[in-house]
Amino acid sequence: MIMSPRYAWPIGVALLIALPFVYRDPYHLHILILILIWSFAYTSWSMMGRFGLVSLGHGGFMGVGAYVTALLWNHLGLSPWIGIPIALLCAGTLALLVAYPCFRFRITGHYFALVTLALSGIVLQVITATRDWTGGSLGYTPERTKGSHIVALQFDDKTVWYLIALAVWLAGLLIWHLIDRSMARYAMEAISEDEDAAAAAGVNVTFEKLRITVISALMTALAGALYCQYQMFISPDTVSGIAVSLQMVFAVVVGGIYVALGPTVGAIITLLLAEFLRIFFGTKAVGYDNLVYGVLLVLFIIFLPKGILGSILDRLKGVPVRQTVAKKPA
Amino acid sequence: MLVVEGLVKRFGGFTAVNNVSFKVDQGEILGLIGPNGSGKSTIFNMLSGTFPPSAGSITFEGHEIAGLAPHRIINRGIGRTFQIPRPFRRLTIFENVELAGFYGQGGNRGSHSRAKADEAAEKALAMVGLPTDRQAPVDGLGAAGLKKLELAKALATGPKLLLADESLGGLDEHEMDQAADMLRKIRDELGITIIWVEHIMGVLMRVVDRVMVLDHGEKISEGLPSAVSSDPKVIEVYLGTDADATQAAAAEQRR
Numbered sequence: 001m002i003m004s005p006r007y008a009w010p011i012g013v014a015l016l017i018a019l020p021f022v023y024r025d026p027y028h029l030h031i032l033i034l035i036l037i038w039s040f041a042y043t044s045w046s047m048m049g050r051f052g053l054v055s056l057g058h059g060g061f062m063g064v065g066a067y068v069t070a071l072l073w074n075h076l077g078l079s080p081w082i083g084i085p086i087a088l089l090c091a092g093t094l095a096l097l098v099a100y101p102c103f104r105f106r107i108t109g110h111y112f113a114l115v116t117l118a119l120s121g122i123v124l125q126v127i128t129a130t131r132d133w134t135g136g137s138l139g140y141t142p143e144r145t146k147g148s149h150i151v152a153l154q155f156d157d158k159t160v161w162y163l164i165a166l167a168v169w170l171a172g173l174l175i176w177h178l179i180d181r182s183m184a185r186y187a188m189e190a191i192s193e194d195e196d197a198a199a200a201a202g203v204n205v206t207f208e209k210l211r212i213t214v215i216s217a218l219m220t221a222l223a224g225a226l227y228c229q230y231q232m233f234i235s236p237d238t239v240s241g242i243a244v245s246l247q248m249v250f251a252v253v254v255g256g257i258y259v260a261l262g263p264t265v266g267a268i269i270t271l272l273l274a275e276f277l278r279i280f281f282g283t284k285a286v287g288y289d290n291l292v293y294g295v296l297l298v299l300f301i302i303f304l305p306k307g308i309l310g311s312i313l314d315r316l317k318g319v320p321v322r323q324t325v326a327k328k329p330a
Numbered sequence: 331m332l333v334v335e336g337l338v339k340r341f342g343g344f345t346a347v348n349n350v351s352f353k354v355d356q357g358e359i360l361g362l363i364g365p366n367g368s369g370k371s372t373i374f375n376m377l378s379g380t381f382p383p384s385a386g387s388i389t390f391e392g393h394e395i396a397g398l399a400p401h402r403i404i405n406r407g408i409g410r411t412f413q414i415p416r417p418f419r420r421l422t423i424f425e426n427v428e429l430a431g432f433y434g435q436g437g438n439r440g441s442h443s444r445a446k447a448d449e450a451a452e453k454a455l456a457m458v459g460l461p462t463d464r465q466a467p468v469d470g471l472g473a474a475g476l477k478k479l480e481l482a483k484a485l486a487t488g489p490k491l492l493l494a495d496e497s498l499g500g501l502d503e504h505e506m507d508q509a510a511d512m513l514r515k516i517r518d519e520l521g522i523t524i525i526w527v528e529h530i531m532g533v534l535m536r537v538v539d540r541v542m543v544l545d546h547g548e549k550i551s552e553g554l555p556s557a558v559s560s561d562p563k564v565i566e567v568y569l570g571t572d573a574d575a576t577q578a579a580a581a582e583q584r585r
Binding site: 183186189190192193194196197198199201203204205 | 378379380399400401404405409410412416417418419420421425426428429430432433434435436444447483484487
């Protein structure tokens with residue numbers, strides 16, 4: 001793209017792997033880990049979002065990933081190595097239950113977004129209502145291990161977390177790349193434009209949409225579980241519910257929905273914005289970031305619908321921004 | 331090859347297609363004509379699985395296909411074009427046809443590979459006379475080009491029976507002749523059986539082996555083009571009332 005991607009990728013990845021061994025500032029490393037985990041979550045959302053499947057239910061999937069993993073650990077002593085697959089299974093089943101009727105009965109566009117919004121709300125309500133188990137809105141903490149750190153997937157060393165988050169983030173980009181090169185992408189692009197015409201080309205519309213939805217939900221749940229294991233504290237506000245779902249949409253729209261690294265750019269911008277507000281305004285600014293998100297979201301959808309990275313890449317390729325916008329409505 | 335018996339479609343209280351039966355033989359081109367709203371497109375949508383019939387049966391190569399999902403019908407070998415071209419503008423011309431070549435012939439199931447889809451796409455594009463260049467965008471195509479793309483997509487799915495829906499609307503006379511010759515070429519060279527739905531009678535009559543005329547959802551006439559065009563019932567409901575047909579008749583006189 002900018003340089004020859006053949007060299008840019010291995011060099012970039014090598015630099016990222018080497019980073020924590022050279023630079024050890026724990027605060028900066030912490031921010032980087034969060035950026036990687038959220039980048040992965042946003043990338044997961046874009047798997048659907050880029051094809052016009054705007055889900056506002058991904059906060060729900062993330063919540064399921066985080067809470068199921070933590071609950072199984074605390075109550076049954078089940079290692080996250082088993083708990084995470086079970087959590088993913090739950091999220092995948094939930095995705096199927098919500099998405100299959102939607103796709104079968106052709107609930108698309110705004111209506112699909114509304115159905116998934118309800119999913120976010122329901123997961124949030126379930127977590128709050130079962131507060132005896134989940135801690136409700138006060139949040140929930142996985143018990144610190146007295147045994148093996150590896151079995152418990154709990155590490156004190158930020159370098160370990162950084163490398164785990166990096167690996168997962170790279171895996172997310174790899175999945176994006178594989179989908180991008182597959183016929184499934186053509187099918188999804190076709191479906192996003194015209195479901196009947198896609199069906200007339202032989203595409204099993206319901207199946208293709210379900211597949212991408214389940215992939216996206218599983219990845220998002222994994223992001224939730226990782227966030228839980230890293231932060232060792234989860235609350236409905238941070239990993240579940242409507243606010244998290246909206247934050248995903250915002251970050252991806254800002255970064256760029258149609259390019260692989262767009263969600264990552266979105267994660268960098270949103271996290272830095274939140275940190276900036278926290279540091280400079282402190283507790284006075286609690287909730288300001290949401291206000292800024294809201295205003296920026298409107299501005300971006302109107303003026304830069306392909307996001308920051310998408311627009312920059314277009315500019316480098318010499319495509320006028322306005323022209324491509326007309327061709328690729330969100 | 332295709333046997334349709336007692337086909338009925340009701341939308342609420344309105345009967346769009348009422349008890350229509352017909353047969354299509356291997357290798358023929360059947361013309362399906364009728365004024366606007368006579369049920370032609372509704373029959374096509376049932377044949378291609380867009381919606382199920384309210385009653386009746388559709389048998390293709392001895393198997394009942396009424397009510398199957400569209401992709402299953404495509405995979406059995408019935409391809410279709412749409413009345414108004416519906417290209418995928420986010421894909422290139424080649425990718426449009428490649429997609430149809432991939433999923434139209436079984437997609438991920440079996441050993442169907444992308445290479446085979448590419449091959450099908452190249453053949454289909456060459457057949458209709460579009461460039462096989464992989465980068466060409468859909469936006470560069472005019473009305474005639476979009477119709478060709480529509481046809482190439484249908485051909486790439488590897489049909490034994492092609493449902494061509496009003497493929498001449500919006501073309502000038504020269505382009506119409508070309509398109510009509512194209513359908514004949516598809517039948518002659520690829521051995522594909524065709525049902526051709528059309529407003530414009532003149533060009534259609536020149537190419538088809540048999541014609542079926544619909545009015546208000548019912549079959550009113552069927553037979554050889556020459557016999558049908560002199561059928562008083564057809565002249566009354568079709569030639570007498572429809573502006574397109576009058577134009578077409580005029581066009582035929584000039585020829």
